[in-house]
Amino acid sequence: MALSLKINGKTQEVEADPGTPLLWVIRDELNMTGTKFGCGVASCGACTVHLNGEPVRSCQTYIEDVEDAEITTIEAIGDNAIGAAVQQAWVELDVVQCGYCQSGQVMSAVGLLSENPKPSAQEIDDYMHGNACRCATYQRIRAGIQRAADILEA
Amino acid sequence: MTVNTSRRSFLRGAAAASAVLVVGIRPDGALAAAGNPSMLTPFVQVGADGSVTAIIKHFEMGQGPSTGLTTLIAEEMGLSMDQIGYDFAPSNPQVYNNTLFGPMQGTGGSTAMANSYLQYRQAGAAARDMLLQAAADAWSVDASSLSIEDGIISGPANAAPLGQFVEAAAALDAPTEPRLKDPSEFRLIGNPDVRRLDSAAKGNGTAMFAMDIRRPNQMVAMIARPEQQRATAVSVDASGAEGTKGFISAAILPNKAGVAVFAENTWAAMQARDALSIEWDTSNAETRSSDQIEADIRTALEAEPTYNVNNADVPAVQAAIDGADTVVEENFYFPLLAHAPMEPLNCTIEQTEDGGILLHDGCQIPTIPHGAIAQIFDLPFEKVQIKTVLAGGSFGRRATPSADYQVEAALAFSLTDRSRPVHLVWSREDDLRSGYYRPAFGHKVRVGLDGSGNIVGWEHRVAGQSIMKGTPFEAFAVHDGVDHSSIEGTSDSPYQIPGAAFGLTDTEKATSTLWWRAVGHTHTAYVMEVMMDMAATAAGIDPVEFRLAYLSGDGADQTRKAGVLKLVAEKANWGNPAEGRSQGIAVHKSFGSYVAEVVEISGNADDGIRIEKVTCAVDCGVAVNPDLIKAQMEGGIGYGIGHNMRDKITLTDGVVDQFNFPDYEPLRISDIGEIEVHIVPSVEAPTGVGEPGTPPAAPALANAIAAASNLRVAALPMEDNGVFFA
Numbered sequence: 001m002a003l004s005l006k007i008n009g010k011t012q013e014v015e016a017d018p019g020t021p022l023l024w025v026i027r028d029e030l031n032m033t034g035t036k037f038g039c040g041v042a043s044c045g046a047c048t049v050h051l052n053g054e055p056v057r058s059c060q061t062y063i064e065d066v067e068d069a070e071i072t073t074i075e076a077i078g079d080n081a082i083g084a085a086v087q088q089a090w091v092e093l094d095v096v097q098c099g100y101c102q103s104g105q106v107m108s109a110v111g112l113l114s115e116n117p118k119p120s121a122q123e124i125d126d127y128m129h130g131n132a133c134r135c136a137t138y139q140r141i142r143a144g145i146q147r148a149a150d151i152l153e154a
Numbered sequence: 155m156t157v158n159t160s161r162r163s164f165l166r167g168a169a170a171a172s173a174v175l176v177v178g179i180r181p182d183g184a185l186a187a188a189g190n191p192s193m194l195t196p197f198v199q200v201g202a203d204g205s206v207t208a209i210i211k212h213f214e215m216g217q218g219p220s221t222g223l224t225t226l227i228a229e230e231m232g233l234s235m236d237q238i239g240y241d242f243a244p245s246n247p248q249v250y251n252n253t254l255f256g257p258m259q260g261t262g263g264s265t266a267m268a269n270s271y272l273q274y275r276q277a278g279a280a281a282r283d284m285l286l287q288a289a290a291d292a293w294s295v296d297a298s299s300l301s302i303e304d305g306i307i308s309g310p311a312n313a314a315p316l317g318q319f320v321e322a323a324a325a326l327d328a329p330t331e332p333r334l335k336d337p338s339e340f341r342l343i344g345n346p347d348v349r350r351l352d353s354a355a356k357g358n359g360t361a362m363f364a365m366d367i368r369r370p371n372q373m374v375a376m377i378a379r380p381e382q383q384r385a386t387a388v389s390v391d392a393s394g395a396e397g398t399k400g401f402i403s404a405a406i407l408p409n410k411a412g413v414a415v416f417a418e419n420t421w422a423a424m425q426a427r428d429a430l431s432i433e434w435d436t437s438n439a440e441t442r443s444s445d446q447i448e449a450d451i452r453t454a455l456e457a458e459p460t461y462n463v464n465n466a467d468v469p470a471v472q473a474a475i476d477g478a479d480t481v482v483e484e485n486f487y488f489p490l491l492a493h494a495p496m497e498p499l500n501c502t503i504e505q506t507e508d509g510g511i512l513l514h515d516g517c518q519i520p521t522i523p524h525g526a527i528a529q530i531f532d533l534p535f536e537k538v539q540i541k542t543v544l545a546g547g548s549f550g551r552r553a554t555p556s557a558d559y560q561v562e563a564a565l566a567f568s569l570t571d572r573s574r575p576v577h578l579v580w581s582r583e584d585d586l587r588s589g590y591y592r593p594a595f596g597h598k599v600r601v602g603l604d605g606s607g608n609i610v611g612w613e614h615r616v617a618g619q620s621i622m623k624g625t626p627f628e629a630f631a632v633h634d635g636v637d638h639s640s641i642e643g644t645s646d647s648p649y650q651i652p653g654a655a656f657g658l659t660d661t662e663k664a665t666s667t668l669w670w671r672a673v674g675h676t677h678t679a680y681v682m683e684v685m686m687d688m689a690a691t692a693a694g695i696d697p698v699e700f701r702l703a704y705l706s707g708d709g710a711d712q713t714r715k716a717g718v719l720k721l722v723a724e725k726a727n728w729g730n731p732a733e734g735r736s737q738g739i740a741v742h743k744s745f746g747s748y749v750a751e752v753v754e755i756s757g758n759a760d761d762g763i764r765i766e767k768v769t770c771a772v773d774c775g776v777a778v779n780p781d782l783i784k785a786q787m788e789g790g791i792g793y794g795i796g797h798n799m800r801d802k803i804t805l806t807d808g809v810v811d812q813f814n815f816p817d818y819e820p821l822r823i824s825d826i827g828e829i830e831v832h833i834v835p836s837v838e839a840p841t842g843v844g845e846p847g848t849p850p851a852a853p854a855l856a857n858a859i860a861a862a863s864n865l866r867v868a869a870l871p872m873e874d875n876g877v878f879f880a
Contacts (some may be wrong), residue, residue: 017399024421025653028374029495033366036546037420038496043815046496090357091621094349094781097789099363100357100546104355118390125824132820134496134547135231138791139829140785143397 003063008076018064023047025063026073034074034103036130045131048104048111049073053112056128057078073101082110082152090145097135105131109145114146163348195328196249197277199229199241200285204305204317206233208274211243211250211259212266213518214352214788215495215548218782219266219843223274228334229342229362230278231285231316232302240351240594245520245540256630260519261552262669264745264842271840274332278859279332279439281323291315294722305403313481316822322714337837344584346780352544359676362705363544364516369575373402376423380432382439383589383665386410394429401426407565410435410499414566420579440808442664444594446489447619447805453701454617459657461636466655474611478602482692484685486599486859487869488618488677489802491592492818493670497546498585499559502566503527504575506807509536511567516545518553523560524624530564543764549671549793554590555625555665586818587810591803593619593669597681603655607693609704611653612685613788616641616678618724620660621667639669643678643849648711649704650745664763665804669717671793672845675744678858679849680798683740687857688866697739698723698858710838715743717834718750726752727770727830735766735783738857740850746841747774748834751791753854759863762880764794765855768829770847775838782842784831791829792845796821798852804867827880 005120007023007030014029026035035058037048041127042057049058050072077083086109090093094101106129112119112127119127124142133141199207208227224240231238247259253269265800282302290297302310305316342348342690349709356363357863378481381387392404400422404415413432417423462468474630475481502541510526520540528538545552557741563578570576580588595618602611621639622631631638636658667829670676690700698719705716719741722728731737741750750771757763771785801818804811806861812818859877867875 001694017315020421025420028421033362033368036363036496037365037498039577039815040424041582041814041816044582044820058323078358087357090249091349091353091672094351094353094785097218097785098214098354098545098547099361102356103359104685118844128823132496132815132822133495134549134820135789135795136796136821136826137785137789138792138821138823138826139788153555 002056003067004064005071006065006069006070008073015065016063021057021059022049022061022066022071025033026058030137032073032075035061036100036103038101043110044101044132045104046101047063048107048131050077050107050111055108074107077107077110082113082148085148085151086110086113086144088151089144093140093142093144093147095137095140097137101131101133105133105141109141109148111151113148117152119145169217169862188267192248195280197274198231198281200281200316200320202317202320202851204315204320206238207240207245208240210240212261212270212543213516213542213546215244216554217266217786218272218350218779219261221348222267222445222779223270224351225275225342225348227278227418229274229340231282232304232806234304235342235348235351235833237305240376242542244515245524247521252319256520258519260521260553261433262518262550264747266844267840268746271778273778275752276332279334280328283332284323284326284495285316285319287490288319289681291322292319302745304706327711328565332716343776343778347782349846350782361544362682363497363546364390364502364753365497365500365546365575365579367514369502369504369514369544372502372577373418373419374423375563375576376427376581377407377562377566377584378415378427378432378435379412379584380439382436382438382441385432385434385436387413387437389433391431393425394431398422398429404430407562407570409565409570412562414569416570416576423579423805424581440620440664442808443806444490444804447594447664448663449656451487451594451617452485452735454659454661455596455615457659458572459615459617459659460656460833461634463636463641463656463658464654468613468655471613471653471655473600474598475613478610479605480603480692481600481687482603482688483600484688484868486597486677486681486868488595488680489804489870490594490665491670491797491801492586492803492812493549494585494818494820495545495549495551498582499580499691501560501563502577503563506539506573508537510539511564513538513540513563514562515540516544516548516552517542518545518548522555523557526557526561527564530561530840538666538727542550548849550673551590551751554668555627558588558590567701574798582814584698586803586814588814589665589810590668591665592676593621593667595619599685600679601685603689603693607695609651609653609689612651613655614644615657615659616644617659617661619663621669622675623660639674641678642674643742643744644682647682648715649682650707651704652713664808671790672744672848675845675849677741677850679742679744680738680853681840683742683850683853684866685855686869687738696729699729701741705745714748714773715741718748718773719833721832722769722771725771726754726865728752736858736862738854738859739860740854740857742849744846747772747843747846749787749846749852751854753851753858754856755855755862757862757863757880758861759877760874763859763862764827764880766827768827768851770829770831771834772843772846773834773836774846775836775840777833777836778840780833783833786843787831787847788829790845791851792821792826793852794848795826797856798855798870798872799879800871820865
């Protein structure tokens with residue numbers, strides 16, 4: 001059946017069952033591949049997108065529940081100032097290694113800075129706990145978020 | 155086309171096919187003369203517009219060769235890093251072979267920089283000299299009067315961008331011995347400000363991994379596999395999947411190893427797979443449990459080892475230990491471990507217009523799947539192409555001697571009419587339960603000390619499951635019965651230990667064993683460094699001083715290992731941890747590089763621990779990209795600590811007990827504090843950095859826990875000993 005989703009400011013008609021995870025609609029129907037599949041059970045965070053500005057795991061979010069929401073993916077997060085600052089910090093500090101989890105890391109980092117513009121290391125750890133990085137780029141993620149906070153403050 | 159499902163002879167087929175592959179791309183510019191004006195050497199492509207592309211023969215799983223090898227070309231060609239791009243090489247084992255692997259193209263063993271350093275510099279230097287010669291011809295001056303900087307060729311009276319001379323340069327013969335820059339001329343090699351070339355794309359979602367390949371009209375395939383290895387599919391009833399929107403079909407793979415499910419998209423494939431009813435033949439299936447694997451290993455350790463690895467006089471060593479003032483002994487056990495790269499395994503396979511096969515893959519050892527696919531489709535080697543794309547991690551998993559997932563994709567594709575590309579996708583559960591693991595190992599060590607605390611004997615038995623035996627790699631990795639990957643880091647350690655005897659016994663495999671980041675060093679470094687610590691404690695000597703006593707020789711192996719040990723001790727303020735903290739140290743050589751680490755923790759085994767800081771010193775020869783080296787140490791430390799803290803794969807009656815990350819918990823950001831990396835300045839040839847950061851991390855942590863708690867963790871993971879993160 002057809003459902004209407006508002007993704008990155010654009011309304012998209014998708015032909016999928018209401019119980020389909022948002023992740024697979026984004027990746028396979030809309031072919032927006034920046035949002036990643038890592039575990040399918042909301043335990044790695046690679047599939048993180050924003051629903052009305054809040055990070056959620058798209059692999060455990062069903063499209064029937066998000067018809068009225070503003071969905072933002074990694075493809076558009078750089079359009080807002082916090083997203084742009086995080087992406088700039090990520091490049092300055094070369095946070096990434098394999099990079100597969102980093103779309104999710106960036107989306108969560110933007111969520112954190114949106115509600116806490118100057119997070120401490122402990123607050124970063126608490127907030128980012130659910131985003132796994134198998135390359136263990138964690139100390140650069142921590143530094144990247146603090147650098148983004150500085151960029152935004154300047 | 156016939157389908158040949160025998161895997162056994164594919165490597166021989168690949169070798170035979172590659173032997174007749176005389177490829178036109180040669181460093182002498184022959185291809186350029188033949189109508190492709192851009193290929194100055196196999197490793198450098200220059201467009202008519204002057205755009206330069208480095209052709210990277212190693213795959214990128216995050217360890218950085220795309221930046222590293224591009225740096226080498228840019229250095230010799232006089233380019234800035236923003237004037238050069240990169241592309242991954244096609245599969246061609248004659249031109250793009252790993253010089254340390256023989257006639258095989260592939261990435262592994264932390265060899266990317268070690269085997270490319272001179273090759274890529276020479277390629278860049280040859281391209282530079284050809285461009286300078288072409289400019290010299292155009293300007294009627296001597297080439298020695300010209301230089302190139304930031305892409306501009308300049309001489310006494312002229313200056314022009316290199317792009318003006320590409321066509322003329324391509325018609326020249328490549329110099330046989332181009333002049334390499336003297337290290338004093340380096341602007342990029344060793345420059346800590348050189349950044350990764352893939353950071354922006356990986357931070358904004360535009361980087362294309364294999365999982366992101368979208369071919370026109372492609373379908374998704376997933377494989378239903380048996381719960382026990384070596385069970386085979388007998389029949390499949392797909393009626394339960396008929397109602398799944400997007401389900402196409404299901405069929406048993408030609409080798410009976412599973413059932414392929416085809417669907418219009420990934421979600422449909424997942425749902426349809428769950429709805430299949432499959433009958434399995436388990437008569438030859440694996441039924442052992444991990445308890446049995448451990449019991450086999452522990453039993454083997456009690457017997458005289460099959461192989462006397464270092465031809466030691468074992469009775470004399472045993473007598474020395476028996477007569478020692480103090481004997482320190484311990485039995486160690488290391489469980490199966492999964493690699494769990496972030497991107498689940500996947501690849502896309504399609505038929506080309508000329509009837510060949512094209513594979514899109516984050517491909518670690520292209521020569522193996524290349525040969526396997528040619529064999530399966532009965533095609534000549536040159537009719538198969540592999541397009542290598544970014545890999546979301548590997549840690550060894552994307553390189554299997556059997557090309558397991560690429561063969562699955564090919565076999566699934568062979569079931570179709572080949573009109574639609576097939577994207578084979580694994581789930582996380584498929585990955586953790588696939589049966590390819592770091593093998594289980596045990597060690598039994600006895601160390602004798604005299605009254606002054608000197609080692610008088612070291613008897614060291616290793617027992618476990620060989621990685622290399624029974625694979626095409628056996629011929630070069632197994633000598634006189636000893637699989638070097640089982641004992642690397644023990645008998646070949648730079649430590650000069652008097653009266654040492656190293657023995658090895660192979661135990662039977664119950665799963666497919668596979669190299670895992672740092673391979674044998676993952677367990678040997680732990681045992682060597684925990685035993686050193688235990689012996690130092692028994693001797694009442696500082697652990698750093700104790701180790702240095704066995705590194706006092708003036709060989710490079712000893713001085714370099716001692717060098718990183720002393721450096722890390724100084725930088726970590728060894729012996730003076732902050733209030734409430736405990737330190738542990740370890741040092742190990744692997745893949746040609748020397749790494750020492752100090753782990754500083756708060757807490758203890760009873761109350762839980764926090765890793766406050768890790769200090770690392772690395773000597774990997776010339777540091778080509780210092781910041782990438784630091785990143786690999788940081789990541790390698792996290793990989794070692796995370797798994798050894800809490801992960802293991804276990805089997806019950808041959809069935810893997812773990813399903814997904816909740817039962818194979820990754821290291822999390824809150825689990826690890828600051829990591830500080832120091833690089834030893836060196837003019838030695840560059841060696842690996844992808845793996846060497848991992849081996850010292852777990853023993854340094856174990857030694858810190860012992861300092862805090864008087865608990866020696868000898869059977870991993872640490873959580874099984876009651877040690878948790880606070």
